[in-house]
Amino acid sequence: MKETILDKTGEIFLKFGFKSVTMDDIANDLGISKKTLYKHFKNKEDLVDQAIISFHEKCLEKINCICAIGHNAIEENFEVKKIFKDLLQTSDESPMFQLKKYYPKTYDKVMVKEFEEFQACIVRNIENGINEGLYRKNIKKSVVSRFYFALIFSVHDDNLFTYKKNTINQLEIDVLEFYTRAISTPKGIKELEKQLAKLNNN
Template sequence: MDTRAKIIKGAAELFTKYGVRSVTMDDIARELSISKKTIYQYFKDKDEIVLMAVQSHAENEKEDYNYIFNRSRNPIEELTLMTRCMRDDFRDMNPSLIFDLQKYHPQAWKVIEDFKNSYIKNALVKNLRDGIQQGLYRENMDPEVLAIMRLEQVQLAFDSRLFPPDKFNLADTQLQFLSHYVNGIVTEKGRELYLEYLDKLELHQTKTTYNNEI
């Protein structure tokens, strides 16, 4: 890994853990055991680091989800693997991260919004349509409406006014929302298959073990 990539990776880890606003250039330099001068040789300011970190995250997410889409044998298996991937993403994420990006880093936030409203939405719509065709999801649904609702569910959990971090765990809240979503779309056949996959894939595993599953 070259120095530029190392800085992006290290900064991203700090942003995820502490939020963006509270992390300074000094914090990044200290975490990576390099000088602040070295960081400025590669990036003009913190905003550029944030943008690069978010872009890198979006590309990594695409790789993870593309792997899931290419290997899943049915929409339920796809949804189960997406469930665990999402759980892993949110496990150590500071809830303030989304607020910080929205308020202080509009370019980075646009990357997230574009990723959500195009790539993720399209994936959800396809999953819903395939599930309906295979009798795993209810027929009387509009995939576009349900996909948008699901995207907004994810974002809602980051609202500290509704879910203050001292009272609600982000990952647990997200999984509660997901459980509500799944139980609202599956047929009895789909629910049985979903529960079967949950038991089989053991959600305590991490997404680094995907290659050894099933």
């Protein structure tokens, strides 16, 4: 039961935000009583903390599965991006911005894990892309991976962007295109254009 609650709640928070969703909303959405919720979680803060950590771990599992398929480096990044598409539809505020604002301890915990795991994935992706002739050989892998990390999370800052439906998803695609163009060879640019065309046709 607890695992089911965590799975569903993580998706609810990311779709509708952390501020507006109440324990009543969650209980009603899951078809359980508030008493059942409080049996497993001390309060909303505890539920947010556990749900987001659980969601993060499951996303990492999905990413690792995609990476094991054998896509080229650029296609792999676009396939990974698809994982988050349906979860970034909030209309008025970025869920990550809300997490930082209302649950800073959980946000800091998640960001530490994100940075460690995200950087490792991107560095490996860059190495593969260089070997495939898609990325330039003279890339400073550690620096570039940090640039990408900073760019991706900048789109969740409400001080920089105003949101409406699907804004965050499109901004993340824009970041991915910008990043890929910056490090690609001519061969890589062709593959990027192919992936963008595929995305636009779906």
